Amino acid sequence: MLVDEQPIVLWALEKLIDAEKPRMQVVGKADNSSDARRLARELQPDILLLDLSLGGGKGAELVPVVVKDGRTRVVIYTSQRDLGTIDRAVFNGARGLVHKEAAPQVLLNAIRKVHEGELWLDRRTTSRIFYEFARAGGRAPVDVALQKIESLTRKEHRIVAVFATMPGAQNKQIAEVLCVSEHTLRNHLTSIFGKLQIKHRFDLFTFAHSHRSRLNVSSVLPESSTLE
Template sequence: MDPFSHIPIRVLLVDSRQIVLWGLEKLINSESPRMETVGKASNGTDARRLARESQPNIVLLDLELGGERGVDLIPDLLKMGNFHIIVFTEIHDPTTIDVAIFNGARGVVYKEEPTPTILKAIQKVHDGELWLDRRTTGRVFINFLRTGQKLPVDPVAGKITALTRKERVIVNAFANEAGASNKKIAHTLGISEQTLRNHLTSIFSKLEITNRFDLFMFAKLHHHQFSVTGTRTESPASRL
């Protein structure tokens, strides 16, 4: 059995109202083992601390945190780890929503939407997609073009983009053969163990990891972003 097939999506909840946090926690945990709540915060200070300590995959963030503005919290949170932020709000003001996206949020869910929508948004954003309606998407991209700003950089996507095509093939091999030895993976890829070790040194550096287990985890959690071009009949060795 693949040891990484049931890794849950780790969700941090940030909302100023305890009743909302309680309801969201029940909802997320009801999806176990697909999802789990790893923390709850009702203010910016606790949100920063929990984001750093729990290293979630998704932060579900309210934009109204008492006297704090959730949109201003987004850049600080994103410095705490490699995760995505989904805005969870009652605010429909386009300017506020646009600022949240400019600051790095990957999705917007309104509190009046049905609970299946919340779960679907978490899954889709975790899979690397944006969760924005067409009107918001169009408005945001037009504003980016007008102001000359760059789109927010996804830190995980940035690391993956740094990999060469050969390195992506190797990462895929580790994801598909969890627990296999370097010798076995090198044989599968049709390369020498020394060549594989050389590639792994570069991969570890680019992904900011230190060992094979971390590589398995990274590859499994972000497998959707490790596409390798080529025909289906193409062998791993031919891609190297």
């Protein structure tokens, strides 16, 4: 689903995305916040592509409304350069960020990856979000976090430790560091998500970063054996 105030942008995005059928297609369009809320509720799209400039720069306020049921994931597609607005959108639940000057293929890749459950943010944005999250005290209680970490197997512990050192990395990069296949990594992540009671890769990056010292990252990563 597309949300942008400019008709020509909506038209161009629809042409670009529908050219990828049957892998992806546009199911709805909106040029204002009210219609966006209504259509998102009715259509429940997998991905909502949102311009932060909507409503005079209030697009970020739409994010939590759209993602609250967990069905729709938001990718920000914008020319907005206000870091505060971008960060607020990510804090509110946006899983991807693509600037409008990016190549069309970058946008398509972002949509695919976010649909697969991955995070699509540049390193600078990811680092800034982690810093603000930690400063705001967004950690789980010490005892609960420790219990979650202790529930991990040795292999799972190592994977989480790698996530702590590679914010924003894709599965392929992390699998290469661990010397495993992406399929094996995905299987481990399913178990990890359940034990840590999280739903998204961004949540795992946040948890790993917040509890980096408790994960004993430096002592875990030198291990040379693989996880296969």
